[in-house]
Amino acid sequence: MRIRRFAAAAATVAVGALVLSGCAAPQSEIVEGSSLSVAWNQPFYSYNDLTSFGNATANANITYSTNSRFNFYDDTPKLIQDTSFGTYEKVSDDPLVVKYTIADGVKWSDGTAVDAADLLLNWVSLSGAENTPDFDSTQFTNPDTGEFTPDFPTDVVFFDSGADPTTGPGLVSKLPEVSDDKKSITMTWDAPFVDWELSFTTAGLPAHVVAQQALGIEDPQEAKDALVAAITDNDAASMAKIANFWNTGFNFTEMPSDTSLVVSNGPYTITNFVADQYITLTANENYVGDHKPQVAEITVRFITDPLAAVQALQNGEVQVISPQATADVSDALAALDVTVVGGYEGTYEHIDLQFDQSKSGHFNNPLIREAFMKVIPRQEIVDKLIVPIQADAVTRDSQVFLPGAEGYDDSAKANGSADYADVDIAGATALLAEAGVTNPEVCMLFSSTNPRRANEFLLIQQSGALAGFNVTDCSSPDWGGLLGTPSAYDASLFGWQSTSLGVTNGPPPTFNSKGINNLNFYSNPDMDKLTDQLGKEFDLDKQIEIQKKIDKLLWEDFYGVTIFQFPAVTAFDQTKIANIAPSTLSPTIFWNVWEWSPVSE
Known part of the structure; x- marks a missing residue:
């Protein structure tokens, strides 16, 4: 196994840091007859990733590759x-x-x-x-x-x-x-x-x-x-x-x-798509830009099981994988003669609680939201599932700031996240008694094909039961399309992937009552004012102060909890493909798809 590491996201992603360049990629030539297969963990389902339904990384990977x-x-x-x-x-x-x-x-x-x-x-x-x-x-x-x-x-x-x-x-x-x-x-x-x-x-x-x-x-x-x-x-x-x-x-x-x-204006165009199996991208003959691709045909195979993706890489069925990192995945890759790129992603795991559209209706009550947040075993999840992959992994304690970014430490100390550093069964039980409910059901939505999230769910379910919560499995292979659906669930477990370094990349679309990423019907007039103010503030120090206020308000409103920053793993067969260079931002491995180069035998 050849190991390369890129810097942790916190070291490279600074809030609001935009660097412009007029550079263009060098012109390339398509290698006639060349092909490549890459594995992704979720099927494509919409060519319009600008809608609340289609807004998913699995879709964005394809639309990025096919459009300029x-x-x-x-x-x-x-x-x-x-x-x-x-x-x-x-x-x-x-x-x-x-x-x-x-x-x-x-x-x-x-x-x-x-x-x-x-x-x-x-x-x-x-x-x-x-x-x-x-x-x-x-x-x-x-x-x-x-x-x-x-x-x-x-x-x-x-x-x-x-x-x-x-x-x-x-x-x-x-x-x-x-x-x-x-x-x-x-x-x-x-x-x-x-x-x-x-x-x-x-x-x-x-x-x-x-x-x-x-x-x-x-x-x-x-x-x-x-x-x-x-x-x-x-x-x-x-x-x-x-x-x-x-x-x-x-x-x-x-x-x-x-x-x-499926018409496109970028390096590739969709030429074949088999449900739940793969989508094929072929070099666009009418593309005239600077990003002419080298690989004639790329097949993105949908492999939801991370270990199955490793097996496909070993068998030569795919040449590039970027699965969700687990200890088993790391061990399996260590036995292969492939190049592995690790570090941290610009993605963080979190749990959002539905507000006035929750399935059971319980989370309309802030007392019950607070009680549920107290039983989520954030530290146990990190210790059991993430530390074996990244020894220095810790909980992420901010809804807004990236760990290591300016403002993170100060915000984490003051935003109220410390109240949920440890499980508090007694506190949760007292809050449920005050709310006048016993054994409230919490329908939790997450990916049914994701082993790590299944393990997280079990830890949450077991901890919740100690306080009287009946946490039920509402997982689905179509979880992404259900996130913004009224009354479909009570709590959701998934990851947000950063798409840019813009200061408004996260808070306005996610926490503003009208934001496209506001999938849990959260609404607070004070939050709307803060997110609007953030977009109009050009002073970096003042931006950080506004973000701190946003962060604190989310924890005070019992919005949900953050859990961890994603450990990253991309592996590829260096004897077949070159120029794989994952980015911390979406679309991660696909950002330079036109530079991918087949290696001559």
Whole structure:
């Protein structure tokens, strides 16, 4: 086993640290006939990872590989602009005005040009500027799948992007200006936003495909023109159809018969997809950017069991794996002649408690939420499941700060997490008595195919029983799509993966009442004010102070608990593939997929 280690995330990820570079990757040539297989632990299920349903790493890995962006993070991590796809220019600071321009010759994989129509669709979907006011989509969510129900109203405009008019792209409420050559849009922000550079990074979904499907128009250019007209004129009837298709039309779990649903503008395009088995990416013949790939075909195999992934690597069925780290995985990899990259990921394990939409209804009561937090054996989980892999592993004691980052230590001391350092059965029992409940049921959602989470659940179940909690197994292979589903569960056990270094990467989308990652229906007006304030604060010291207040308020509200920072493990067969360099940020191993290089025999 060849071992390489990358620095712990805390050493490389500084809050709000953005480093720009104009560098482009060197041009490469596709090695004809080359192929590679990589294992991932969850099946792909949506080509739109911008919705609350599709927002998952398993989807983002694929959409990242198949689509280009104005900027991306490397493994340092540094923010790099891809000018071969397009450019952005800050025209004005007050008001904040930004112009986005698609580069010459950029096309979708079906040959249709990428242009302002795509950017305009991306704006209207991410901003929610034309959404029907006060519409509540939660009553039209299937509790078994997390998808919208067939009776979703057809007369409302609702893009399921978590748009909030007080933060992010939601601050662009005015219709952007489209250039005469239809390659640029200029967006004027209602207020300053510190992470504007990270808020609009792709062309989004193909406008011509969305309009063709939603409006029944065959010709791609006519479809784009109709979509632009619908947005420009705020045509509610057409926009309702467009939004509905944008929300649901790209959800599929096998290769769609209509291949227009998989058009891409990046290095790869989806060419095959077998449910629960694999998805195949093939080099995009119409790609003209700087990130031309070297591997002709990549197959992402869905292997949910970490040890099965190691076995597949040993057998040569896959050449790259990045499974969830366990002691058994580490031992199994030690016996193989492969390169292993370890360290810490930008992902942390946590438990969120449902608020007014909990399945049992118990967690509407803060006393019961507090009682349950007291029985979660955070330290035992770390000692038994993580320390055998990472000897220096400790509990993560902040909902906001990355361990090692500036502000973490001070916040952890003052945020109230110390009250949950040890299990307190007596305290939990007293709180349940005060609440007037006995043996409350807690339905816990987690991945049914994840052995480490199954072990965590058992430890939580055993500890909870000592205080009278009946913690039940509500695990599912489709857990990701169920996270934002009303009344589907009481508590969820999963990991959040950081996608950027932006100061607003976590708190606003996760803890704001309107945030796309607010999956447990948490709502506190004070929190909304703090998250809104954070996005408009450019002073680093003041950002940290706001984050400390956010962190403390979450523990005071009995939001849930953090448990540990993920230990990382990526393994690959160095005799078959080169240039594997995992990043702490999503999409981890896939960030430089175009640089992956087959090794000659």
